[in-house]
Amino acid sequence: MARLANKVLIITGAGNGMGKAMAIRFAQEGAKVLASDRDEAWINATVKEITDAGGTAVADVTDVSDEAAVKTLIHRAVKEFGRLDILVNNAGIPDNFKTVVTATDETWDRVLKINLYAPFWACREAVSIMNTQSSGGVILNVSSVGGLYGALGGAAYVASKHGVIGLTKNIAATYGVQGKVRANALAPGTIQTNIRAAITDPDPMGDQALRDAGGYSGPQGTGEDMANAALYLVSDEAKFVNGAVLVADGGWTAY
Ligand code: ADP
Secondary structure, three states, X not given: OOOOOOOEEEEOOOOOHHHHHHHXXXXXXXXXXXXXXXXXXXXXXHHHHHHHOOOEEEEEEOOOOOHHHHHHHHHHHHHHHOOOOEEXXXXXXXXXXXXXXXXXXXXXXXXXXXXXXXXXXXXXXXXHHHHHOOOOEEEEEEOOHHHOOOOOOOHHHHHHHHHHHHHHHHHHHHHOOOOOEEEEEEEEOOEOOHHHHOOOOOOOOHHHHHHHHHOOOOOOEOHHHXXXXXXXXXXXXXXXXXXXXEEEOOOHHHO
């Protein structure tokens, strides 16, 4: 039996990296996936991979820094598939390890918009819809080990990812007791994806900076590793898991 049979699922940032791996994995498990990204070519490629393999997916191009567009995206699931069972807020950007002194207002605004405001906007719409459904719904917000520790990202990134965990726990506490909506966070460690390739600033950057910050020099995870962890959290196997943060970091933060 597929673990997400007939579940209607939205995932943001599904054009690349762990979001793409998650979308593919969720579809393999029977989910009807509304796969969204700001990059049209990337999201079309994700959806093609899913549909070529016999899965169900629809491509959506949304920049999650646009509140109105996020609202349209969430309601599109109901238009396309009649309901919304699972929302995965995965789209995110790094901040090049800017400190509180070197982070500009522009960095702060952009990182907070995409990493924290967007999940807030998406959850607002999704929880409203899920509350009207007898079966409720499930939220998964992708945070980071930078959402739990202070030095595993720059100031804006760490603040945004801590915020995501707070938002998640608040949703769990508010709606979980009603048995309507489960909300959990995933905290990936170092993953081989583009977000790392996008870290270009020579001002403390890259693997060495991460190791210096976290004291970790172990293996990196893959998108598939994250997809497997995410799959558990959004599936009914985790029906009693609510308000949790699942750290998937190869042992980095246990170091
Ligand atoms: P990771 O998988 O490590 O999070 P990637 O850069 O590989 O990093 O993937 C992030 C995904 O999120 C990309 O597909 C990117 O296009 C998407 N993304 C980034 N910013 C936005 C945004 N503002 N709106 C929608 N998608 C975004």
